Amino acid sequence: xxxxxxxxxxxxxxxxxxxxxxxxxxxxxxxxxxxxxxxxxxxxxxxxxxxxxxxxxxxxxxxxxxxxxxxxxxxxxxxxxxxxxxxxxxxxxxxxxxxxxxxxxxxxxxxxxxxxxxxxxxxxxxxxxxxxxxxxxxxxxxxxxxxxxxxxxxxxxxxxxxxxxxxxxxxxxxxxxxxxxxxxxxxxxxxxxxxxxxxxxxxxxxxxxxxxxxxxxxxxxxxx
Numbered sequence: 001x002x003x004x005x006x007x008x009x010x011x012x013x014x015x016x017x018x019x020x021x022x023x024x025x026x027x028x029x030x031x032x033x034x035x036x037x038x039x040x041x042x043x044x045x046x047x048x049x050x051x052x053x054x055x056x057x058x059x060x061x062x063x064x065x066x067x068x069x070x071x072x073x074x075x076x077x078x079x080x081x082x083x084x085x086x087x088x089x090x091x092x093x094x095x096x097x098x099x100x101x102x103x104x105x106x107x108x109x110x111x112x113x114x115x116x117x118x119x120x121x122x123x124x125x126x127x128x129x130x131x132x133x134x135x136x137x138x139x140x141x142x143x144x145x146x147x148x149x150x151x152x153x154x155x156x157x158x159x160x161x162x163x164x165x166x167x168x169x170x171x172x173x174x175x176x177x178x179x180x181x182x183x184x185x186x187x188x189x190x191x192x193x194x195x196x197x198x199x200x201x202x203x204x205x206x207x208x209x210x211x212x213x214x215x216x217x218x219x220x221x222x223x224x
Contacts, residue, residue: 025065144183156179
């Protein structure tokens with residue numbers, strides 16, 4: 001799923017300060033699951049904004065409405081009509097949802113309340129880990145279902161580098177398993193070790209460190 005986190009409050013406040021009537025739209029898809037953009041988060045943000053603008057003596061009507069998915073037109077039936085009476089839209093979806101709702105309402109400003117972080121899995125309550133970098137050329141079928149792009153610190157496609165320890169750890173951190181050590185182990189278990197001899201052309205990559213996000217409200221839960 002797509003994992004996102006809320007933008008800094010002051011940044012959100014700055015975006016909507018020139019509007020008197022704003023609709024904050026939540027998403028029941030990925031951002032709801034990762035605890036950043038569902039109806040609960042919409043309500044919490046709206047309360048914070050109302051209090052902040054009251055203290056500044058600035059009039060603001062901000063309402064909330066959540067649809068199943070902001071990236072799918074099938075769920076816009078009720079929202080399209082509701083949006084008409086608002087000056088601006090605040091979206092608590094991923095970047096794809098923000099663009100989708102903006103395309104449907106080109107006459108209205110649409111602001112993102114979240115930053116999209118990565119595509120990942122949920123390890124535990126409020127704890128998410130990057131597992132896919134959407135590289136558009138998936139090799140998981142050749143690597144035993146272990147992604148060398150995301151799980152290797154150097155995104156190496158053709159076997160381990162010289163920094164792999166005998167214990168199968170990455171030189172970046174003794175707590176990080178070497179992706180290619182794990183790939184070798186997995187392929188051997190599946191009797192497909194010949195796959196490791198296949199050569200994949202080199203690519204250039206950005207964001208080469210695997211991402212992890214623990215939402216602010218759950219950081220104490222996982223603190224060491």
